[in-house]
Amino acid sequence: MRFPVSVICALLFAQSAPAFAALGAAVGPAAGTGQAQAQAQSDSARAKASARVTSYNGYSVSEVVEPSGTTVREYIGADNIVFGVSWQGPSMPNLQQLLGSYADQYVSAASAPHPGRRAVAIQSDQLVLHSGGHMRSFAGSAYVPALLPQGVTPDNIR
Amino acid sequence: MRFLTYLLCLFCSLLLLACGGGGGGGSGSGSGSTPAPAPQPQPAQNVQTLVLDSGPLTASGQSVGAVNSPYVTLTICQPGSTTQCQTIDHILVDTGSSGLRIMSSVLAGNMALPAVTSANGNPVAECARFADGYSWGSVKQADLRIAGEVASGISVHIIGDSALPTVPSGCSGSLVAENTVAAFHANGLLGISTFVQDCGGACASQALAGWYYSCSSLNCSAIALALGQQVGNPVAVFPQDNNGTLIQLPAVGANGASGVTGSLIFGIGTQANNALGSATIYTLNSSGNLNTLYQGQTTPAFFDSGSNGLFFADSSIPNCTLSTGFYCPTSTLSRSAVNTGVNGRSNSVSFNVANADSLFQSNPNNTAFSNLAGAEAFASFFDWGLPFYFGRSVYTALEGVSAGGTVGPYVAY
Numbered sequence: 268m269r270f271p272v273s274v275i276c277a278l279l280f281a282q283s284a285p286a287f288a289a290l291g292a293a294v295g296p297a298a299g300t301g302q303a304q305a306q307a308q309s310d311s312a313r314a315k316a317s318a319r320v321t322s323y324n325g326y327s328v329s330e331v332v333e334p335s336g337t338t339v340r341e342y343i344g345a346d347n348i349v350f351g352v353s354w355q356g357p358s359m360p361n362l363q364q365l366l367g368s369y370a371d372q373y374v375s376a377a378s379a380p381h382p383g384r385r386a387v388a389i390q391s392d393q394l395v396l397h398s399g400g401h402m403r404s405f406a407g408s409a410y411v412p413a414l415l416p417q418g419v420t421p422d423n424i425r
Numbered sequence: 426m427r428f429l430t431y432l433l434c435l436f437c438s439l440l441l442l443a444c445g446g447g448g449g450g451g452s453g454s455g456s457g458s459t460p461a462p463a464p465q466p467q468p469a470q471n472v473q474t475l476v477l478d479s480g481p482l483t484a485s486g487q488s489v490g491a492v493n494s495p496y497v498t499l500t501i502c503q504p505g506s507t508t509q510c511q512t513i514d515h516i517l518v519d520t521g522s523s524g525l526r527i528m529s530s531v532l533a534g535n536m537a538l539p540a541v542t543s544a545n546g547n548p549v550a551e552c553a554r555f556a557d558g559y560s561w562g563s564v565k566q567a568d569l570r571i572a573g574e575v576a577s578g579i580s581v582h583i584i585g586d587s588a589l590p591t592v593p594s595g596c597s598g599s600l601v602a603e604n605t606v607a608a609f610h611a612n613g614l615l616g617i618s619t620f621v622q623d624c625g626g627a628c629a630s631q632a633l634a635g636w637y638y639s640c641s642s643l644n645c646s647a648i649a650l651a652l653g654q655q656v657g658n659p660v661a662v663f664p665q666d667n668n669g670t671l672i673q674l675p676a677v678g679a680n681g682a683s684g685v686t687g688s689l690i691f692g693i694g695t696q697a698n699n700a701l702g703s704a705t706i707y708t709l710n711s712s713g714n715l716n717t718l719y720q721g722q723t724t725p726a727f728f729d730s731g732s733n734g735l736f737f738a739d740s741s742i743p744n745c746t747l748s749t750g751f752y753c754p755t756s757t758l759s760r761s762a763v764n765t766g767v768n769g770r771s772n773s774v775s776f777n778v779a780n781a782d783s784l785f786q787s788n789p790n791n792t793a794f795s796n797l798a799g800a801e802a803f804a805s806f807f808d809w810g811l812p813f814y815f816g817r818s819v820y821t822a823l824e825g826v827s828a829g830g831t832v833g834p835y836v837a838y
Contacts, residue, residue: 335633355805357627357712358635359554361598370600377557377601386736386808387557388750388800398556399736399801399808401521401727403620404712405556406805 289367291411293347294329323423325416326350333360337405341365342424344416351410351424357403366409369394373409395421468696470573471666473497475674475687477793481515483607484530491610492785492792493733493811495672497689499615500570501527504539504578510570511536515612518672518689519731520821522616524623524656525569526553526582529562530605531612538565541580543639543648550589550638550645551582551656552596553623559599560609562586564637569659571615574666574691576659584609593645595634614731615659617670619713619824619834622657629655661823666692669822669833671699672730674793676816679757679777681784681791693820693837694829701829704820704837707766713834717807719762724807726764728819728836732810735776736801737762742778744800751781751799762807766835776812 288294319330329341337356341349354360363370373396376389387407389396398407408424415421476498480491495518502510511533516525540548541564549564562584569576585604592602603609616623628636629652637655638645660667674687692699707715709727717726719737734751739760745753758778765771779796788794795815801808813819822833829837 334631335627335635358633359556359559359599361595361635362600363594363598366600374600386732386750386799386801388744390744397801397805399806400556401713401729401808402523402553402555402616402618402623403625404714404725404727404806407556 288341288349289364290349290352290369290409291414292349292367294341294343294349325418332356333358339365340425342410342419344414348414350414350416350419351408353406353408353424355406357405359398359405366394366396369409369411466665469663469665469691471691471696472698473499473572473689473691475518475672475689477674477685477687479792480610481531481606481612484605485607487607489607489610491733493794493797494610494792495674495687495689495730495811495814496611497571497615501525501536501538501581502568502570503536504566504568506568509535513612516615517609517611517613517731519614519616519729520618520670520672520819521727521729521731522553522555522614522623523618523620523658524553524582524616525567525576525579525613525659526560526562526584526616526656527613528604528606528609528611529583529586532583538567538581538583540565541654543650545639547639547641549648549650549654550586550640552593552599552635552638553582553584553656554596554599554635555603558601558603558608559592559596559635560584560603561589561592561596562604563589563640564654564656571659572689572691574660574663576662579659579662580654580656582656584613589640589645591644593634593638593647595647596638598635617658617660617821619669619709619821619836620658621661621824622652622655624650624655625652658823660691661826663691666695666699667823668695668826668828669693669820671818671820672814673818674811674814674816677793677795679779679796681788681794683791683793685793687814693822699820701820701837702818704818705770705772706768706820706822706829706831706835706837707764707770707772708768708831709834709836710767714806715767715836716765717762717809718765719760719807724805726807726809728809728813728821730811730814732808733797734781734808734810735778735798735812736806736808736810737798738801738805742798745780745782748781748785751797752778753780753782754778755780757796764809768835774809774813 335358342351387398396409475495480489498514563586632647637650639648671690714725742752761775777796778798820837822828822835824834
């Protein structure tokens with residue numbers, strides 16, 4: 268059932284815009300700020316890899332396999348805003364690009380003295396993020412609670 | 426204190442060298458009629474002591490406050506030299522990564538190691554990215570001497586090298602820099618995972634941002650790097666005892682312990698002290714994982730001496746308010762999980778989850794805890810960190826080679 272939809276959507280999206288933006292930012296050419304343009308530029312290399320887009324009720328998921336082999340997914344609401352991201356594969360993704368304006372929150376949380384090593388868990392009103400794994404096998408996800416579309420739960424972001 | 430230790434260690438390693446290098450000497454004193462027996466290669470001294478203390482001091486002289494961190498002391502030398510060497514303590518033993526990494530701040534000024542260079546002659550640099558940050562620095566050539574073993578001419582990651590102050594965006598994109606002893610909680614890392622190289626084939630065939638770079642005086646650009654030049658598991662380069670490792674740690678009680686030591690033994694089934702014995706082999710997939718069933722959910726799992734807790738998802742266990750990242754149940758919980766190797770071998774492991782805040786507050790001098798656990802990325806992984814290793818012999822077999830009759834990658838315990 269899901270497969271045909273995803274193929275159709277992938278074709279549709281392939282003709283419009285590469286579906287990569289940072290967490291909390293708008294996808295596509297609508298975003299016109301300088302920051303968004305810079306972001307689009309830095310994303311262009313990644314966009315060379317074809318994004319597979321799957322539509323669900325109220326949101327869509329854009330999936331790209333990076334050259335390293337790591338799969339990165341962006342969860343996009345009906346308002347075209349990225350409300351969540353996830354990754355899985357042999358290399359960590361570029362979190363600066365994925366988290367965008369939320370990167371600062373990640374840095375302050377991850378830089379705080381923490382006796383635990385190897386796993387990052389951030390649970391705040393602004394950002395929920397988990398990152399774990401080992402060299403050659405990483406996985407993690409992040410979302411903005413306030414941006415979660417109605418009916419979407421954190422379990423949907425994998 | 427430190428200086429004296431250094432001298433002692435240097436003396437010890439010289440002795441070891443003298444012992445390990447021989448084997449065939451002293452011939453010619455027998456009777457003329459009986460030919461001297463062919464010299465037999467002597468087994469190398471393959472045991473290095475693991476120390477679980479509070480870690481090295483930072484540049485400002487403060488304790489890094491480490492817990493569950495297995496450290497070794499090792500010696501690095503100029504390639505081919507047995508005299509231009511430096512012995513370095515508090516190198517963290519990590520079965521969750523591959524490669525020797527040393528903080529540049531602990532390298533002596535006269536340890537100017539030769540650079541690994543790219544095709545155009547420029548020095549090679551590397552970004553090592555972990556789940557919680559990145560380490561950036563140059564790649565140099567050195568010989569590693571540990572116990573009686575030698576890894577000659579290996580690539581070593583020199584982290585925080587002041588010669589390369591500008592971090593490429595593909596590396597700093599991991600956001601949190603771990604380029605100092607304070608951030609790294611160690612003077613270096615001895616990565617002895619099941620992988621021969623840290624990156625492997627992906628980096629040999631293409632220039633990947635966030636891995637290897639060639640640096641001119643102006644900037645650094647991503648490059649492909651041949652497998653043999655990559656930073657990798659030094660054990661694979663030993664002339665013997667080169668198919669894996671064995672970590673042995675004593676059991677520790679419910680309140681933890683101080684002064685815990687154990688053994689890092691090189692080789693599997695190569696000497697009397699590293700036979701598999703009754704251990705069961707669990708083979709791993711190409712990502713270095715097996716499957717773990719916990720509370721009805723199956724997730725990929727790995728064994729990582731560099732993780733200082735057991736990290737897994739369990740929303741029923743409260744998180745700590747002080748020791749963030751760890752679990753703080755109201756009373757100690759008994760749990761179990763079932764590991765299943767790619768080879769189908771299966772085994773249930775029981776463990777306890779104590780309140781980390783209470784543990785640390787009640788036992789401020791203890792640095793080894795078998796009941797320390799925390800949250801992993803949703804249900805992404807079950808991370809069998811150092812608490813798993815207490816009271817066990819845990820074997821880590823390298824990919825692609827036979828160890829005790831079975832080809833790795835595998836974990837056995």
